[in-house]
Amino acid sequence: MDGENCICSYVDEGSVESHRYYLARRTVLEMLRDRGYTISDSDISLTLPEFRSIHGQRPDLERLRISTTLISNPSKKILVIFCGTDVVKLGIVRGILSQVSHDNLSRMILVLQNKMTAQARQATKELFPYKVELFQITDLLMNITKHVLKPKHEILTPEEKQKLLSKYNVEEKQLPRILEADAVATYYGLEPGQVVKVTYDSEVTGLHVTYRCVM
Template sequence: MTLSDEEITRLFRAHKTVMQMLRDRGYLVLDFEIEQSREDFIGKYGEHMKREDLVIQKAKINGGSDQIFVFFPEESKVGVKTVKTFTDRMKSENVLSAILVVQQHLTPFARTCVAEISSRFYIEVFLEAELLVNISKHVLVPKHKLLTTEEKKTLLDRYTVKETQLPRIQVTDSVARYYGLKRGQVVKIIRQSETAGQYVTYRYVV
């Protein structure tokens, strides 16, 4: 089915936000992939593009085997069969993380399937509509930086506190979802202050 101009524009915007999101999570994304124009996007995927052709596969900047897939399912409401198709591909290429950019919420059975396989495959689901604007670029959203295990230990030792004593951020928070935060992690939040220059706080992900 041929996509309308409006659908292509939505996909272009969602695709751009995903690229920015992956870079912010530490994946290797090149400048031209971020700065790609709508015309370049159409040039790459064609005027008769299909969502399934937009698959992204990226590795972390620091090397290693940590990779992620981003899938754009063709069907408007994703079911179990499609989820299993994606996990089969992840398994065959030894990729343990994926993002699904969907047009509508998953079917209840598909949601259950994603939950059941979460011990083996970490699959995040974003509505296409959620990615039309990059929430991290909003003037009111401060910079977030995920602490490494070592940085987290240093922080807790320095202030002699337990992680559970830190202010909290919900794993379902839209900014936490953008950065792919997981329960048990600690994130550093850097706000610009007119008086103090920078104001730093830390949040424990719950």
């Protein structure tokens, strides 16, 4: 009987829906903090039971929205919107555009639970006056940068990038490349031309540092 009670204590009796939102929202919060946005430790350390006590078993997507600013430049704001389970069509994108206050917004993230039509995807590029990033919720259920096999990535400032190029007397195009669509590049929201310092440290490779330019 004690064994059964022990096993039962590990069973999640809440909804799968709330668990998915909890995991995805936590990853987004960690991602924003890693990008240099203002995120409190208490938000990231929120437990699943605490999340459910606030948002319930069927969270209201409006209440899951995240709005915060860059620590280095508070005038730059980002907004994260969780979309519903329907296919995201052009009308939904236009609805988001009309309902959102665009004051000081420099970037937006849409977390999708279903596919997005080609028309809607194109609209995110043409209708919004800033970059709109798209993430599938299934890609946010775990933080890829915390994987044991992932090397450490650090984004260089423009000044650091210039010092690197001058130090080795190379041009940007001569650096090893990382695609803008790479999972790590999308996690950090990197743009073409930005440079990341990649540090490998394992028993196989030892300590090894390389630099990659986003393309």
